[in-house]
Amino acid sequence: MKRNITTTINGEARELAVETFHSLLDALRNAAGLTGTKKGCDVGDCGACTVILDGAPVCACLVLAAETDGCNVTTIEGLQSAPGSLHPLQESFMMLGGAQCGFCTPGILMMAKALLDENPNPTDDEIRFGIAGNICRCTGYTKIIDAIRDAAVQLRQEAKGGGKS
Amino acid sequence: MSERQKFNVIGKSVKRSDMLEKVTGAARYAGDLTLPGMLHGKLKRCEIAHANIKRIDTSKALALAGVKAVLTHKDVPHVLHYGSPHPRSASVTKDQYILDTKVRYWGEAVAAVAATTEDIADEAIRLIEVEYEALPAAITLDDAMAAGAPVIHDNGLEGNRVVPDMLFKRGDVEKGFAEADIIIEGNYAVGRPQPAYMEPNVCVAQWDGSDKLTLWTSTQSAFMVRGTLAEVLGLPLGKVRVLCDHMGGGFGAKQDLFQHEFLCALLSRQTRRPVRMEYSRKECFLGGRSRHPGTIWLKQGFKRDGTITARAAKVVFDSGAYGSHAPGVTAVGASALTSLFRCENVHLEGKCVYTNTPIAGAFRGYGVVQTYYALDIQIDEAAEKLGMDPAELKLKTAVREGDIAPSGHAIVGHGLEDCIREGMKAVGWKERPVGCGSAAYRTVSPADGAVRADALPHPTSKKVRGWGIGCEMHGSSAYPGIKEQGNALVNLNEDGSATLLTGAAGLGTGAHTALCQIVAEELGLEFEAVSVVHGDTDIVPWDIGAFASHTTYMVGTAAKMAAAEIKQKLLARAADQLEVSAGDLEVEGGFIGVRGVPGRGISVRDCVAPKLGIPAAHLFGSGTYMPTKSYSFGAHFVEVEVDTGTGQIDVLQVVPVHEIGKVIHPIAAAGQIEGGIQQGIGHTLTENHEIDPKTGRSLNANFVDYKMPLSMDMPDIKTIILETAPDPGGPWGAKGVGEDPIIAIGPAIANAIYDATGVRFRHYPITPEQVLEGLARRRHV
Ligand code: FES
Ligand code: FES
Numbered sequence: 001m002k003r004n005i006t007t008t009i010n011g012e013a014r015e016l017a018v019e020t021f022h023s024l025l026d027a028l029r030n031a032a033g034l035t036g037t038k039k040g041c042d043v044g045d046c047g048a049c050t051v052i053l054d055g056a057p058v059c060a061c062l063v064l065a066a067e068t069d070g071c072n073v074t075t076i077e078g079l080q081s082a083p084g085s086l087h088p089l090q091e092s093f094m095m096l097g098g099a100q101c102g103f104c105t106p107g108i109l110m111m112a113k114a115l116l117d118e119n120p121n122p123t124d125d126e127i128r129f130g131i132a133g134n135i136c137r138c139t140g141y142t143k144i145i146d147a148i149r150d151a152a153v154q155l156r157q158e159a160k161g162g163g164k165s
Numbered sequence: 166m167s168e169r170q171k172f173n174v175i176g177k178s179v180k181r182s183d184m185l186e187k188v189t190g191a192a193r194y195a196g197d198l199t200l201p202g203m204l205h206g207k208l209k210r211c212e213i214a215h216a217n218i219k220r221i222d223t224s225k226a227l228a229l230a231g232v233k234a235v236l237t238h239k240d241v242p243h244v245l246h247y248g249s250p251h252p253r254s255a256s257v258t259k260d261q262y263i264l265d266t267k268v269r270y271w272g273e274a275v276a277a278v279a280a281t282t283e284d285i286a287d288e289a290i291r292l293i294e295v296e297y298e299a300l301p302a303a304i305t306l307d308d309a310m311a312a313g314a315p316v317i318h319d320n321g322l323e324g325n326r327v328v329p330d331m332l333f334k335r336g337d338v339e340k341g342f343a344e345a346d347i348i349i350e351g352n353y354a355v356g357r358p359q360p361a362y363m364e365p366n367v368c369v370a371q372w373d374g375s376d377k378l379t380l381w382t383s384t385q386s387a388f389m390v391r392g393t394l395a396e397v398l399g400l401p402l403g404k405v406r407v408l409c410d411h412m413g414g415g416f417g418a419k420q421d422l423f424q425h426e427f428l429c430a431l432l433s434r435q436t437r438r439p440v441r442m443e444y445s446r447k448e449c450f451l452g453g454r455s456r457h458p459g460t461i462w463l464k465q466g467f468k469r470d471g472t473i474t475a476r477a478a479k480v481v482f483d484s485g486a487y488g489s490h491a492p493g494v495t496a497v498g499a500s501a502l503t504s505l506f507r508c509e510n511v512h513l514e515g516k517c518v519y520t521n522t523p524i525a526g527a528f529r530g531y532g533v534v535q536t537y538y539a540l541d542i543q544i545d546e547a548a549e550k551l552g553m554d555p556a557e558l559k560l561k562t563a564v565r566e567g568d569i570a571p572s573g574h575a576i577v578g579h580g581l582e583d584c585i586r587e588g589m590k591a592v593g594w595k596e597r598p599v600g601c602g603s604a605a606y607r608t609v610s611p612a613d614g615a616v617r618a619d620a621l622p623h624p625t626s627k628k629v630r631g632w633g634i635g636c637e638m639h640g641s642s643a644y645p646g647i648k649e650q651g652n653a654l655v656n657l658n659e660d661g662s663a664t665l666l667t668g669a670a671g672l673g674t675g676a677h678t679a680l681c682q683i684v685a686e687e688l689g690l691e692f693e694a695v696s697v698v699h700g701d702t703d704i705v706p707w708d709i710g711a712f713a714s715h716t717t718y719m720v721g722t723a724a725k726m727a728a729a730e731i732k733q734k735l736l737a738r739a740a741d742q743l744e745v746s747a748g749d750l751e752v753e754g755g756f757i758g759v760r761g762v763p764g765r766g767i768s769v770r771d772c773v774a775p776k777l778g779i780p781a782a783h784l785f786g787s788g789t790y791m792p793t794k795s796y797s798f799g800a801h802f803v804e805v806e807v808d809t810g811t812g813q814i815d816v817l818q819v820v821p822v823h824e825i826g827k828v829i830h831p832i833a834a835a836g837q838i839e840g841g842i843q844q845g846i847g848h849t850l851t852e853n854h855e856i857d858p859k860t861g862r863s864l865n866a867n868f869v870d871y872k873m874p875l876s877m878d879m880p881d882i883k884t885i886i887l888e889t890a891p892d893p894g895g896p897w898g899a900k901g902v903g904e905d906p907i908i909a910i911g912p913a914i915a916n917a918i919y920d921a922t923g924v925r926f927r928h929y930p931i932t933p934e935q936v937l938e939g940l941a942r943r944r945h946v
Contacts, residue, residue, distance in 0.1 A: 019284070035197035036190020038413070040363045041446040045868035048363060076190030090188040094180055097832040100840065101673025102187030103363040103413025109188065128876040135868060137363050137414055138673055140839030141876045142884075143832070 005069035009034065010078025018065040024058075025049045027065035028075060036076040036106050040135065047134030050107035051075045057114035059133075076106035079113060088154040089113060089147070098147030100138035108134045112148045120156055124149065173753060174686040175897060178832035181678040182697055183411065183671065192411045195381045196367035196443055203369070204233055206432050206442035207286040208274040208425060209293045210451060214304060214521040214861025215315060216297035217267050218275060225292040226278060231285035233436045235293065237276045238264040241431055244397045248489040249389075249421045249526065258327055258488025260318050263397065263427040268297070269317055269486035270523050271861040272451030277428040279440050302521040304861045306459065306483050309520045317486065317519040324518065327488045331515035333500045341475025341510030345466025349547050353539035354928035357458040357483075357856070358848035359450060360528050361873060364413020366453065367443040368426050370433035378430055379406045385415040385670045386710030391702045393422050394430060409700045411671050416844070417527035418454040420710055421489055425452075450866035454526025455854050457482040457494050457517070461539040465508070467547050471558045473508040480536055482517045485524040490531075491517035498532025500571040505537060505581070505638055506544055506562040522856050523863070529841065530907045533639060534848070541635050541912035542927060545919065555916065556594055556634045559800075560585045564638065572640055572794040578890020580798035580824035581638060588634070588802045588822040591885060597632050627809040630817070631921025635913030638798045641718035641892070641901030651719030651790040652706035655684055655727040657735065659781030661755060661770030662694040665724060668708025669716045671699055674903060675833030676716040680724045682829055683896050687728035688735075689752030690769065706787070716903075717829060719790055721896040726788030734784045739772045795892030797900045799823040801842070801909040805917040809940055812933030814918060816846055816880040819910065823884075826891040826900035834902050835884045841906025842882055846874045849911040849929045 002017045009032055016031040025042070028034045028051070040048035042061045049060040052074040079087045089112050092098060099105040108131055115122060115130035122130065127148050128141070136144060186192035223235040241263045248261045268275060276293050280286035303309035303317060309325040317325050342348060368382035378400065384390050387407040395405045412419065425442045433440040444452060459482040466475040480499045484491035499515030528534075544562070548555040563581040570576050589595065642649050654666040665684050669676055681695040688695075699705055708720065732752065739757040740747035749760050758766035775781040802820040807813070821838050828834050851872040855864040865871045891898020911929055919925050924939030 030199070033199075034190070035193075038194075038364070039196075040365070041868055043446070043867070045446070046363065080189065086188070093188050094184040097178070097836045099184060099187045100675065100836055101363065101414040102183070102192050102411060103194065103673075105187050106190045128879075131876045135363060135873065135875060137361055137416075137844070137873070138840045139836055140841075140843035140882060141879045142839040142882050143836055145876070
């Protein structure tokens with residue numbers, strides 16, 4: 001049975017018809033056409049599907065789409081504030097080798113954003129803990145941690161009004 | 166490199182060409198594709214390890230609303246194929262059907278369904294009834310090699326051999342052992358790690374009005390997929406197009422052709438609609454490819470001064486239910502034992518055997534992970550017996566310039582010695598903590614508190630630390646096993662930019678970026694002026710696939726040749742325009758200048774752009790690079806901490822030193838090393854696809870029970886890259902780096918555990934339970 005829901009995705013109210021038993025992940029990828037969010041396991045084990053739901057990071061494969069009626073969802077497609085202006089996390093991941101195959105990257109970027117929103121000045125251990133549920137099989141995490149640390153510095157400078165020039 | 170060459174583009178960590186798409190979620194993977202009217206396919210998998218199919222009833226599935234097609238072995242071409250569609254020289258086991266009347270491992274597909282939704286396809290799969298006639302199964306190597314074992318493939322060979330046994334020999338081992346002062350002999354055992362790429366296998370198939378098949382699939386070898394699909398489906402090559410833009414990892418395994426790729430194509434042909442099929446994570450374990458488990462018996466003789474006088478080995482690999490890469494992996498793994506640590510007298514036997522278990526295939530490190538695990542650990546054992554430092558013994562016996570490599574080529578440079586020396590310096594090897602791994606510690610039980618004092622955060626702590634070193638070397642390109650070639654086409658556009666066309670897959674390693682850097686460097690362009698087209702068998706030049714550390718080395722050289730051809734045409738054109746001789750021109754940063762006359766010249770763009778009455782010049786170049794081989798080297802230095810109360814092993818730090826010739830993109834190269842270490846820590850300590858030895862059923866086909874090292878488990882890695890032994894065959898001396906880093910980490914960890922605890926392990930994975938058992942055994946001796 002399909003249900004009509006209205007979910008705000010990346011700032012835009014989207015009316016979606018979803019099966020009651022379908023996950024938010026499937027709704028995003030299929031009904032909403034946002035394929036940036038990835039499916040690595042579909043059972044909450046890998047973090048590839050991480051999105052931000054009403055301010056908190058979740059595995060989209062573990063959330064029923066129907067439950068997000070009226071909610072706010074941010075996906076990787078909504079991480080940039082505007083086309084052409086990347087989030088500092090995206091810049092750092094690009095420059096510091098935070099992504100290789102890129103399949104884990106959307107989930108890790110969203111998890112990292114949630115982490116930095118909550119803790120703008122994390123230690124390396126806090127970064128490791130923050131992304132503990134995200135499997136990356138390519139990088140050994142070294143450069144992911146470098147990139148998150150670097151983005152945190154940039155964000156703190158921006159917050160201080162320093163901006164990015 | 167002797168003469169210091171100045172580089173503008175290579176050697177710099179430019180922004181990778183695939184990154185913007187990947188950080189914005191715009192990158193397209195095969196599974197992201199939706200086509201109008203697309204159906205969803207699913208496979209029915211058996212739940213028995215060895216059986217004949219007596220009956221398949223698909224009537225209930227076909228009757229379900231929304232089901233558009235069901236295929237069983239009766240409906241598909243009955244053509245044998247190579248599971249790993251390499252050229253004939255490497256793939257010798259034509260032993261797979263798309264669907265057979267028999268199943269040979271728990272989880273093999275027996276039928277396929279296409280339906281309007283995934284949910285309906287799932288339901289249809291449940292409605293298919295299969296009746297099996299169970300056959301006795303051979304789950305373990307011992308089962309399969311026993312007299313009277315069930316025959317898995319009727320290939321005329323005894324003991325379920327995939328191919329006849331192999332032998333690699335040199336010198337006289339009998340004489341070598343007779344000359345030895347000490348002899349060490351041991352059995353080493355290796356587990357069944359999975360590549361566990363994050364992107365599950367997925368493809369979308371579509372046939373157009375001219376009966377041409379297009380398959381979007383996550384593959385490392387699009388041209389191999391094209392060739393095999395064409396052969397098995399009886400199509401000319403021109404009627405098959407394979408596309409793969411980005412892929413979410415493969416690590417070797419996605420060189421094979423999987424059942425869903427054939428079946429998706431056939432379901433689409435039958436329904437005349439596009440069909441998408443994606444493996445679940447569980448299916449990636451069951452229907453994917455693992456590393457080859459197996460055993461290695463190894464015996465070596467040593468002189469008192471450490472000289473190795475003889476080496477004999479018997480390598481036995483478990484191929485699983487089909488041959489796939491077993492012959493290649495066995496040959497590469499066994500023959501690798503001719504080298505690494507010098508020995509004139511070798512006698513190495515290789516055997517690969519079918520069992521009723523999921524298929525083993527290609528996986529980063531290709532047989533060498535296993536055999537060098539045994540070899541390196543045994544050298545460590547010898548060092549102790551000889552009273553030598555293990556790093557010193559490895560340095561003393563390391564292969565060097567002019568030695569004959571497993572490929573038959575002479576080794577270039579002293580890469581392995583350089584890595585060992587550099588690492589010893591970097592970690593302060595000789596000054597490492599006293600007591601750590603010392604004989605004194607080992608003769609006292611940990612219960613007596615005889616652990617090294619400075620390792621203890623607290624006097625009652627039961628944690629002990631140790632250091633280990635592991636060594637490796639690995640070839641770039643699969644030559645001579647496969648007579649490879651690297652191809653590239655480059656176009657110079659009328660705005661002075663260049664487009665590289667390559668068949669090398671977008672595996673995620675950054676290889677495309679490296680290729681663009683090579684073109685930019687050779688052509689004298691800025692990196693940003695070069696773009697890449699890849700992943701379409703109708704457009705790009707043929708490539709064997711992204712594996713065997715082949716892309717930068719082979720395709721890189723081809724790309725350099727293609728760029729050089731254009732450069733020649735470009736300079737000739739500029740010479741005309743400038744009325745100078747082409748030999749006086751040089752190009753750098755997009756500007757063609759007259760040597761010695763600053764400012765005189767013309768931009769590349771102006772040289773080729775259209776002018777009034779003159780159309781644009783279209784310059785193109787092609788490069789084909791034929792087989793050659795080089796070796797990269799590495800030594801890993803590892804510190805571990807072992808909790809003697811729980812058996813928990815913690816890798817504290819890794820200092821990997823790799824010699825890879827000229828580095829094209831330092832961050833990408835380091836990324837390969839760090840990722841390889843992650844997978845290597847995994848197979849050494851926690852990763853093992855467990856198969857029930859009675860039923861053949863998978864016991865841990867998910868990411869909770871199959872435990873990989875994640876962010877909290879990963880140690881600090883201080884990567885050191887050396888460029889001391891550039892290879893004349895690679896672009897500016899560049900060599901491969903993809904496979905190397907997963908090889909040395911395993912023995913380094915095992916040796917460090919020994920150093921910390923005095924317990925010697927000759928297998929992987931090494932579990933906490935085994936550490937506790939080992940410690941208990943030590944206390945009782
Ligand atoms: S796909 Fe959601 S956690 Fe893996
Ligand atoms: S970049 Fe490939 S899984 Fe993380």
